[in-house]
Amino acid sequence: MKPKILMTRAVFPDVITYLAEHFEVESNQEDRIFDDAELVRRMHDKVGLYCNTSQRVSADIIAACPSMRVIANMAVGYNNIDLAAATRAGIPVTNTPDVLNETTADFAWALLMATARRVTEAEHWLRAGKWEKWTYDGFLGADVHGATLGILGMGRIGQAIARRAKGFAMRVIYHNRTRLAPHEEQGANDAQWVSKEALLAQADHLVLVLPYSAATHHAIGAAELARMKPSATLINIARGGIVDDVALIAALRAQQLAAAGLDVFENEPALHADFLTLSNVVLTPHIGSASAPTRRAMAYCAADNLIAGLQGKMPPNLLNPEVLPRK
Ligand code: 8YV
Secondary structure (H helix, E strand, C coil), rough: CCCCCEEEECHHHHHHHHHHHCCEEECCCCCCCHHHHHHHCCCCCCEEEEEEECCEEHHHHHHHCCCCCCCEEEECCCCEECCHHHHHCCCCCCCCCCCCCHHHHHHHHHHHHHHHHHHHHHHHHHCCCCCCCCCCCCCCCCCCCCCCEECCCCCCCHHHHHHHHHHHHCEEEEECCCCCHHHHCCCCCCCCECCHHHHHHCCCEEEECCCCCCCCCCCHHHHHHHHHHCCCEEEECCCCCCCCCCHHHHHHHHCCEEECCCCCCCCCCCCCHHHHCCCCCEECCCCCCCCCCCCCHHHHHHHHHHHHHCCCCCCCEECHHHHCCCC
């Protein structure tokens, strides 16, 4: 008999076929969202969990699923999983890094450009039938070329964003807990490390690409927004919770900040209703990695991690190697 796994959300059907070569798969192509109790109930006879960031896997859930042997998250971020609790329970946890770096960097630029040049605001106005004549001051935005790009969080996606700034002749500054090696700063990234305070004060366009954790909760709040230029744009493609959304709404209303491009929100998908009343925001539903080839690559990456883990092999993207027996 094949080992049993649960897939918490709908995926490309061929990924289910692929996993079914190895496992008895319980899929969820109806794409219902499981609450904690339903997840635990469905996991009672399963050894593998294939999930994504919409599925919370808390310490209580881990404790209530004693047969669970591997968790494969179809995302690079894994703040939905209590990694420490999984590690204590000896459960390998995997994610899907790298395959989405370039696609997510592309999207950061799409959001930055749309926000700086007011693309969606102008389109809504056009669709509303308001375009009667050209005006010299219609939808004036901020320049991107020649401006200073700030990046908070300079991991693999941050660096892919930095590399793209060359074509826009931008100065790139970044802040990260760990500074890049000199050859990385001077090479393709061409980026200068600055303090967080300097980053906030100098950036014309500030992109957030840091992982969410207790340490980065509200890393951008009222005090940080007050340090930014009133002409600046803020782009969040990382995680809801890194920005204090209430403080951001107040800053955007007061035009203490020119505009924001947001792909992620606190408590998403139930975002703060006041965002919908603002014209100086571009809002997208967490689609940073959503290109067809990349979502497919993520889905197979998570599948390969689960297969390796349940076969007792080293999963390619293991987050907690300390759970494996020492050789
Ligand atoms: C995912 C993401 O698509 O990888 C991540 O961390 O935020 C996105 O690429 C989304 O979280 C679904 O798991």
